[in-house]
Amino acid sequence: MGLKNWRFKEQWPEFSGLKFSDVRLIPQGLPELALSEIDLSVQLFGYQFAFPFYIEAMTGGSTLGTSINEQLAEVAAQQSLALAVGSQSVAIKFPELAADYRKLRRINPNGFMFANLGAHHNLESAKKAVDMLEANALELHINVAQELTMKNSEGDRSFYWLENINEIANKLDVPVIVKEVGFGFSQEMYRQLAQTEIAAINIGGKGGTNFAWIEHERGGEFKLDDYGLTTVESLLEAEISGNRKDLIATGGIQDAQEIIKSQMLGAKLVSSAGFMLHTLRSETDGVQALNRNIEQWKEELRRFYLLQGARDLSQLQTRELLMSPNAQLFSDVRKKSQIDYLVKSK
Numbered sequence: 001m002g003l004k005n006w007r008f009k010e011q012w013p014e015f016s017g018l019k020f021s022d023v024r025l026i027p028q029g030l031p032e033l034a035l036s037e038i039d040l041s042v043q044l045f046g047y048q049f050a051f052p053f054y055i056e057a058m059t060g061g062s063t064l065g066t067s068i069n070e071q072l073a074e075v076a077a078q079q080s081l082a083l084a085v086g087s088q089s090v091a092i093k094f095p096e097l098a099a100d101y102r103k104l105r106r107i108n109p110n111g112f113m114f115a116n117l118g119a120h121h122n123l124e125s126a127k128k129a130v131d132m133l134e135a136n137a138l139e140l141h142i143n144v145a146q147e148l149t150m151k152n153s154e155g156d157r158s159f160y161w162l163e164n165i166n167e168i169a170n171k172l173d174v175p176v177i178v179k180e181v182g183f184g185f186s187q188e189m190y191r192q193l194a195q196t197e198i199a200a201i202n203i204g205g206k207g208g209t210n211f212a213w214i215e216h217e218r219g220g221e222f223k224l225d226d227y228g229l230t231t232v233e234s235l236l237e238a239e240i241s242g243n244r245k246d247l248i249a250t251g252g253i254q255d256a257q258e259i260i261k262s263q264m265l266g267a268k269l270v271s272s273a274g275f276m277l278h279t280l281r282s283e284t285d286g287v288q289a290l291n292r293n294i295e296q297w298k299e300e301l302r303r304f305y306l307l308q309g310a311r312d313l314s315q316l317q318t319r320e321l322l323m324s325p326n327a328q329l330f331s332d333v334r335k336k337s338q339i340d341y342l343v344k345s346k
């Protein structure tokens with residue numbers, strides 16, 4: 001996906017739906033814990049992530065994209081953060097570009113890296129994407145709403161993905177994650193993926209980067225306003241649907257409090273794309289600015305864990321959140337949909 005037309009969400013139309021402010025932290029004023037005891041690490045895919053957030057997939061295949069990826073890989077290595085690269089489809093089409101991805105592995109030799117491709121790519125391409133990055137996992141992105149808002153000359157119009165996703169998940173040597181790009185996940189989607197061998201779901205909720213808006217600005221004929229489930233709604237949907245796949249939350253993450261709220265709503269890991277890119281690009285020394293921001297998130301996260309009286313993720317996920325009336329209403333309405341589904345499928 002191109003970088004040229006990317007802009008930060010502040011310039012975008014307001015979105016509706018449940019926001020992070022619809023869930024509030026309940027104070028724990030007697031935590032019986034010290035800051036030094038907090039452990040932010042997360043076990044997932046048989047790997048220990050030192051921190052619960054990472055840099056999400058953005059861009060590639062252009063000169064600007066390559067230099068941004070290199071800067072992101074440098075930050076990921078310095079900060080011991082995982083890093084997902086943007087779609088590698090261009091390097092599948094033009095194999096000479098694979099060298100750009102090999103370079104990222106040299107910059108970040110020991111870090112956890114996610115390869116990335118659209119969900120229509122076949123197993124052979126998936127293997128190539130993983131190999132060129134020596135990736136630890138593969139994200140298969142699903143982006144129907146984005147494709148449909150692309151110009152007729154650019155966007156896909158046919159979306160048969162499930163069988164392909166399952167074949168890749170079954171045969172690839174590394175874990176496969178199915179990832180939305182900003183329109184969120186519904187109960188139905190969780191149920192569809194429950195039947196597959198994928199390792200995790202990245203819910204990619206609405207509330208941050210808005211590809212329907214971007215594609216329309218780029219000349220797409222179909223204007224799709226206010227479409228999708230937000231990050232908070234997608235996490236609530238997971239719980240209501242009884243989802244058992246591990247969850248990663250992306251979509252509009254702006255600060256440490258939103259990371260901890262996402263974890264309390266069920267995500268193991270949380271990732272950010274737009275905010276990271278904005279930070280990297282907004283200052284002359286973007287790498288330093290991003291490093292500072294990430295260090296701040298780490299430190300604030302420790303304090304938020306302490307404010308919840310939680311030593312680690314397993315304790316954190318036993319703590320309750322206070323839901324706004326809108327969030328309660330959403331849950332009630334959508335629980336009814338789950339009950340209807342269960343009754344119908346008996």
Ligand SMILES: Cc1cc2nc3c(=O)[nH]c(=O)nc-3n(C[C@H](O)[C@H](O)[C@H](O)COP(=O)(O)O)c2cc1C
Pocket residue numbers: 001002003006056057058059085086087116139141179180181182204205207208209250251252253271272273274275277
């Ligand atoms: C410039 C840009 C390029 C992106 N390219 C990709 C991509 O190639 N593959 C992908 O899965 N997601 C891509 N994304 C989507 C992000 O990974 C993420 O799912 C989405 O932006 C929502 O997160 P955010 O609100 O933190 O930006 C891109 C996002 C941005 C901002």
